[in-house]
Amino acid sequence: MIKVGIVGGTGYTGVELLRLLAQHPQAELVAITSRKETGMPVAEMFPSLRGRVKLAFSDPAEAPLDRCDVVFFATPHGVAMSQARELLAAGVKVIDLAADFRLKDTAEFERWYKMPHACPDILAQAVYGLPEVNREAIRKARVIGLPGCYPTSVQLGYLPVLDQAAVAAAGGDLVERDNLIADCKSGASGAGRKAEVATLLAEAGDNFKAYSVTGHRHLPEIRQGLEAIAGKPVNLVFTPHLVPMVRGIFSTLYARLTPAGRKVDLQALYEKRFAGEPFVDVMPAGSMPETRSVRASNTARIAVHRPPGSDMLMVLVVEDNLVKGASGQGVQAMNLMFGLPEGTGLDQVPVLP
Amino acid sequence: MIKVGIVGGTGYTGVELLRLLAQHPQAELVAITSRKETGMPVAEMFPSLRGRVKLAFSDPAEAPLDRCDVVFFATPHGVAMSQARELLAAGVKVIDLAADFRLKDTAEFERWYKMPHACPDILAQAVYGLPEVNREAIRKARVIGLPGCYPTSVQLGYLPVLDQAAVAAAGGDLVERDNLIADCKSGASGAGRKAEVATLLAEAGDNFKAYSVTGHRHLPEIRQGLEAIAGKPVNLVFTPHLVPMVRGIFSTLYARLTPAGRKVDLQALYEKRFAGEPFVDVMPAGSMPETRSVRASNTARIAVHRPPGSDMLMVLVVEDNLVKGASGQGVQAMNLMFGLPEGTGLDQVPVLP
Amino acid sequence: MIKVGIVGGTGYTGVELLRLLAQHPQAELVAITSRKETGMPVAEMFPSLRGRVKLAFSDPAEAPLDRCDVVFFATPHGVAMSQARELLAAGVKVIDLAADFRLKDTAEFERWYKMPHACPDILAQAVYGLPEVNREAIRKARVIGLPGCYPTSVQLGYLPVLDQAAVAAAGGDLVERDNLIADCKSGASGAGRKAEVATLLAEAGDNFKAYSVTGHRHLPEIRQGLEAIAGKPVNLVFTPHLVPMVRGIFSTLYARLTPAGRKVDLQALYEKRFAGEPFVDVMPAGSMPETRSVRASNTARIAVHRPPGSDMLMVLVVEDNLVKGASGQGVQAMNLMFGLPEGTGLDQVPVLP
Amino acid sequence: MIKVGIVGGTGYTGVELLRLLAQHPQAELVAITSRKETGMPVAEMFPSLRGRVKLAFSDPAEAPLDRCDVVFFATPHGVAMSQARELLAAGVKVIDLAADFRLKDTAEFERWYKMPHACPDILAQAVYGLPEVNREAIRKARVIGLPGCYPTSVQLGYLPVLDQAAVAAAGGDLVERDNLIADCKSGASGAGRKAEVATLLAEAGDNFKAYSVTGHRHLPEIRQGLEAIAGKPVNLVFTPHLVPMVRGIFSTLYARLTPAGRKVDLQALYEKRFAGEPFVDVMPAGSMPETRSVRASNTARIAVHRPPGSDMLMVLVVEDNLVKGASGQGVQAMNLMFGLPEGTGLDQVPVLP
16 A cells, blocks of 8 residues: 655645545555644545545644655645655655646746745656656656646647657648647636635636736746657747636647648547557547546546638647646556556546536 | 715625616715725726726725715625714715614624624614615615615515514414524625635535524524514524525525415415515416526515415515615615615616526 | 446436446446437447447347346336336346336326326335335345435435334424425436426526425425335425536425424434444534535435524435435445445545535 | 517527617517417516516517517527518518528528528628627618627627728738637527527536537638628638536637737727727726626627737637627617617626626
């Protein structure tokens, strides 16, 4: 059994980790911390876990995190980097669901997150936890920076057409790399379990809006990821929107096809690239994915379209932002790091309706 | 033109007052205060009012409230009673949308609102602003304590069967007064525009729950109101629930009919009692009201039922909690206080769908 | 492995059966029929099942249902009773999710469902599939009439206070049996996957209403169930409401306590009655259940309250209408009928948020 | 008073017309037809109109439509063109909310709507009812083809940068005309009040999806409108999505700026183009419109953005699909046709929250 600790389990990624780990046959939850809720049984805060999680929240200072095999940080940005060194020294692996180990460029990190990076050396060895791109590196990693929810969907959606092998096979770029548009829509759980006016039901319910269009923190992360995939500069417009629903991300991705790209069988390209991927489902040509088709599961579904009368590629990607976009991907990474079958504990069938 | 001031206009009852007053032909908005947002144009916070409300929020200390004819308090409990004396001395009428002037018994007020009452003498002359019960008193009032949203619907629903004239005509009580049950359901705007976890879309969306069943502040207000109507003691169970919608209250009211009550034509009783009421619509026998049928309007709709095979009376009442349950009723009271036709500025047709 | 057939798998209880059976370690899905969709892969209609259910819908006339061990009917009322005899003759057990085998009185069935009963002899041996009441009978049953969604929640909620042993222990009725009120609220999936105007998102969204208050088909079923529990006549008012959410039932149950009932420790009574029940969770005193705390799981949660200043008992019950209120309860019954541990394949943790 | 008739008033654009006309000081509703509901009082089907609309639905064959000044068709495609000739001959003006008089090319009409056009001669004189583009022609028109809901928002959003005067002033195209992307999101009322599975609350609630990406009927209409504005060919990708809300359209419009376009002050361009427009609100730079800010009102709000680090123009447009996207625009056109102030009866303040 893998001994697991969770730092900061009172948010949505925290309770989702608990849901998944409670069903994981090889994981044993050893400690979960919360400064504010020390002593409160987890199942009192989240009655959905009554009878399934017996632990109480413990004081971060006293929790036996150093006796865990792996610790998840489901905390605000900045927490994981302040505690990682000590845990690593104790031989504990670290998986951060926040942004501390995502951006490789510390200047970029500081610009977007308004804090200096506490441990650039550890960041240097951290692996970006997107298995479809970095599977082998994740297996060997000691520190994982898990992708953000939007970045997961956008990178998966563009991966096959930016992939260097595909580009080489086609004899050149398949899409115009400087002209990508990711029009993304997220449910309100993406904003976290924080007291805020903007995400009240009476504000966000029966309503639709864009937000952060002048610059969202996931933009540099997406660009870094796409450039790593492409091996070349990539530019994109990223527009997040808030949908009046609880879970789910829907990304509508546009890219102008090059003459080379127009010759490629894109459906086949996507199917081939993701063949064998346990958690990426390329739907048949003409399909229309919907977010509920992946609700509460670790699967991302992708449909590839060529809008009529245009040179565009349009890719539709759905994921559950709390599972493949966060906690499920964390468990997937953990499985890889500990040599388990990648899908262990992640076989939940999506909940529809 | 009536010169109107609003204290605390950044919440839902505040913005609803602004919506209604912007369409009121005899009201002129003179000042709106907010300590936090001083200087911000109202239409910047609420873009729905762009081009319709030109005012900016002003500092409560500097706003010319004493030059108004009437001041609405759309504030937390406790504010109106601290400012009412000064305004009244300046000849300004006061309409409080919070609870300061609702409960006649100051001990009861202190028990439920955890603060001493600042001006029992003013409370003594305040009128409870439910026009269907207190119309004449409202016309002459200087201070109005507007009913809460739930209490409005529950009192309207029970009014015809507790009415002393109806009881006298029937020769005795129509319903068992000690055994009333008000099972009420409210949209999330009823919780106010406050940063809170419990009313986030990701908490309250796609979910249903009861709350405050061990004692809600509207219980003593409802009991006081029903006892005033009946002229006798009344006891009730009041169960509020939170519905994943923005606006609307639905009250399902139960009362056990006495033998005398079983002989009465209840449909006729309700129709007669509310005949001529501009904002209470008794629907035809067998009707099923729904909250959207009154959305954004000042109308309450009522349907009277006798559940099959029982001795029960069931009354279904719908209202928009922000209009008839708050700001619309406030404008209705203002109209009465200033000798205008009662429905002035309140002729909005409900928005359906 | 239990060979399972499903008749009529294109509705919500059908797809939910598929979700649960796809995760059931001892069940093998052999056939699923749909007259309309013959030939269509199940996962094409329900992409949530891609990679999890390989079957296509087959023609009811050709499906090898007689080679199954058990057949679920997720069909409109009237279908199961027309096919049960043949299946039983072939040694196949039958679990009906519709109403054909619920009401013991065929006259009552005909009155509410407007059709004659096709097989009163089979009805006579059918067992009402509520494990918390009929566990032993279910184990031996060949035909199960599964309870409706509302009836499950209402019967579980009243069970401890109507229970004959509890009444005997208290020396008399605990509650007034002729005066029960079940004020129930359901998500829209309860109306089924049928093209109808009334449950369109644009009709039922951001809206709340009661329906069928003049007589709902679940009323006679609830009454029959409560009378079986009490061994005496029971009368109740049952008021269903439609909540703008997808899944979930919330039942607010009222009962006037007798003097004997007022002396009983009701919290202890409920805890004792459901001790050992795998799918009924009596929450601690003072709790407020919410529907999402059981979303997508087979658990019902119950909280027991005494409203302040009254003689009432109030019981709050939440369940997922498609799981404990339908398909999950069906799998639970199947497990009992085939001698499996009762919770096999039903250990999904509720999905929150 | 303008005598108004409505053909087919049982859908959402019909009831919205009724809401607006009931508040219109110069319109008198003379007849409303429905084949199916003949004889039913309008307010029985739509209780929101109780006390506001006294008419009953009348038989289309018997309704005195020829005595109206104007008849609105709130019908499925194909109805208006079959009745227009007779009405015009009687001197009645016609405003069609469906597609019969939108597409100037009858071959295009037949391709997308699968029916021959019944009256190409009338189509030839019909005016496309977008006042911001065709105001003068609307004033003189006898037949109006009202724009679709999506096309209204997309055309308003691109109007200033495709406008021929603006292009001339800049010395060339401001945006790449062949590369436009309209990523549009609509509430469920856009699908109409039709019994359908896909828009049930249990299907579309708590869910997000794209639809008709392989070709939506509004695509040729948008293209025709944009080409009329630009006076040149225009190509675009149009992606409609379904949002789990009742009302509202949000269009996120992308266009690659040309070198000439990059030099233009786009905020000023938009403000100038729509200066004086009573129902188009260009928000201040940096604004984020949301659909609720125009709920139940005839206003469209527009925000102009330059995504960081790109050559793109991004325009965000919100409208209420049933008002500016349909019935409100119809009343606006009627006002123009009858020489009334354009905003008569259209001064509803948006309902927020």
